[in-house]
Amino acid sequence: MWQRQMGGRVYTEMDFDQEETKAKLLGFPGGSIDLSKQESGIAVLKINNPSHMNAFTGTMMVQLEEKVSLLEEWADGKGLILQGAAGTFCSGLDLNAFKQLSKPQDGMEMCMFMQNVLTRLLRLPLISVALVEGRALGGGAELTTACDFRLMAPGSVIQFVHKHMGVVPGWGGAARLVYLVGSQNCLKLLCSASKVDPELGLHIRLADGALKDPLVEEGVGTVRQQAEKWLSHYTKGPPAVIQAIKKVTLSGRELPLTEALRTEREVFGTVWGGPSNLQALTSKSKHK
């Protein structure tokens, strides 16, 4: 159950032919998703298509799936920052691809593919942060909700513009948004397609932090440095323990209580009597 719920995807081969969808998506090229893993255990995933405000092409969807697979296997990983290239987050689906995927069946297959990938992204045993600079529009706004936390840079905007496009979120963004801000705020954001700036983001709890402007406040570091510092408060310690914390949090969030409790026991068993636990006991640590 744990493997199926936590590691698994939403849709299986019974629902759609993932390989056929991948092949179709690769027909919409442009941009890339770049992964860099740091020794600190923090990785950065970069959405890279700056000439189109980091719009998401089919190739980028396939590359995101590949990079998520690599991160699932990263034993030393603790944290992840999702960032757009060139000072902006992501302007959503590449509208050129949209023109060619406009049949409902094509749209649903793309949604199934993206829901699988973004669910796996959210379920990574890493503490993940979307670093929002510039704009996160449409599918880009949905992407921000596939991370554990959102940090907003000065002047940044998250906007669920779907209504203006005559659609609703399809990459799982509505389901995750309800979880984050509640159904009342979700309805308001989707029905108004209004802009969420850092102040509003903090108010409705879509954002977990507002970053400082390095051009205005001296010595605060770039927004990326600020995000790394923010994340480092939550990733101090050995990877096995940080990953275990993410797993018990996810199981509490996703599973019925009895299953969540069983999962918690299993995860507990992976750290109890482990090196960090024994070291803490022998050093008689005090929590003053």
Ligand SMILES: CC[C@H](C(=O)O)C(=O)SCCNC(=O)CCNC(=O)[C@H](O)C(C)(C)COP(=O)(O)OP(=O)(O)OC[C@H]1O[C@@H](n2cnc3c(N)ncnc32)[C@H](O)[C@@H]1OP(=O)(O)O
């Ligand atoms: C589930 C997916 C979801 C849905 O189905 O609803 C979507 O994500 S749909 C896409 C939602 N996003 C948009 O509609 C974005 C539309 N674009 C804009 O609003 C503006 O381009 C903006 C605000 C992102 C940037 O405006 P600015 O004036 O700063 O720059 P430009 O408009 O000149 O943009 C530069 C360059 O980028 C191209 N661009 C921007 N976004 C997209 C996109 N989503 N797809 C394809 N191309 C995009 C824009 O056309 C310009 O290209 P150029 O060749 O220079 O004209």
